[in-house]
Amino acid sequence: MDHLDRLEAESIYILRxxxxxxxxxxxxxxxxxxxxxxxxxxxxxxxxxxxxxxIHVDTTHKIPEMIKFRDEVAKKYDLNxxxxxxxxxxxxxxxxxxxRLECCKAxxxxxxxxxxxxxxxxxxxxxxxxxxxxxxxxxxxxxxxxSDSEWDYTDQPPELWDQFKTEFKKGNHIRVxxxxxxxxxxxxxxxxRENIPVVSLYFSKNGKRYRSLGCAPCTSPIDSNASTLxxxxxxxxxxxxxxxxxxxxxxxxxxxxxxxxxxxxx
Numbered sequence: 001m002d003h004l005d006r007l008e009a010e011s012i013y014i015l016r017x018x019x020x021x022x023x024x025x026x027x028x029x030x031x032x033x034x035x036x037x038x039x040x041x042x043x044x045x046x047x048x049x050x051x052x053x054x055i056h057v058d059t060t061h062k063i064p065e066m067i068k069f070r071d072e073v074a075k076k077y078d079l080n081x082x083x084x085x086x087x088x089x090x091x092x093x094x095x096x097x098x099x100r101l102e103c104c105k106a107x108x109x110x111x112x113x114x115x116x117x118x119x120x121x122x123x124x125x126x127x128x129x130x131x132x133x134x135x136x137x138x139x140x141x142x143x144x145x146x147s148d149s150e151w152d153y154t155d156q157p158p159e160l161w162d163q164f165k166t167e168f169k170k171g172n173h174i175r176v177x178x179x180x181x182x183x184x185x186x187x188x189x190x191x192x193r194e195n196i197p198v199v200s201l202y203f204s205k206n207g208k209r210y211r212s213l214g215c216a217p218c219t220s221p222i223d224s225n226a227s228t229l230x231x232x233x234x235x236x237x238x239x240x241x242x243x244x245x246x247x248x249x250x251x252x253x254x255x256x257x258x259x260x261x262x263x264x265x266x
Contacts, residue, residue, distance in 0.1 A: 004186065014141055022166075025176070027042065029054040034128070138153045
């Protein structure tokens with residue numbers, strides 16, 4: 001068993017444990033590389049049939065190629081896809097011009113909570129990785145939130161020797177993180193090995209490519225000539241730039257994601 005085999009087996013184990021121990025679960029699909037790998041792993045874990053509805057919180061500010069890819073993949077694999085937009089906030093004038101954190105809170109966090117409330121999800125499966133951003137390093141594989149999806153990052157039980165806590169207070173909300181131990185390089189090497197389809201924005205065009213995907217007004221491409229999987233992997237092995245260097249909300253406040261995640265952000 002090589003490194004990728006071990007990561008794959010751990011993630012499949014986590015997905016099956018979540019399915020066994022928790023109630024109604026949804027899987028977040030941002031259309032990015034991580035959540036697309038997570039979908040691939042779920043299909044493997046359950047023999048070609050993902051048992052979880054996929055949730056995409058559409059802010060209406062996504063890059064058009066992302067929405068096109070979403071719809072094509074959902075149709076090809078006959079996915080149970082829930083798309084939700086916080087139209088109340090948008091109709092009230094919410095947008096990036098109101099402030100990056102305010103916009104993310106209204107269009108993403110509140111938009112996600114609308115889905116949780118409407119469909120009565122008891123937990124969400126999320127494709128975050130510890131190496132991507134500081135607040136995510138505080139997460140656990142099975143991470144407890146209160147009934148409003150709020151996260152107390154100062155009170156996280158240890159998960160030693162892969163002994164996961166699966167009993168939580170009734171009414172609380174659970175986040176499941178099957179990719180927590182993966183790195184960005186692991187993700188791309190697994191995509192190459194498994195031939196997983198990903199949105200074309202990750203590949204260089206005219207000397208630019210996206211390394212991390214989000215809303216169009218808040219996400220910038222990086223300078224890069226990596227137009228193939230092999231070139232992306234080689235580039236990652238030789239870069240000192242952070243993965244989220246093109247994300248505007250991180251620049252607005254170095255603790256932006258921790259503040260957002262405390263209140264229910266992905």
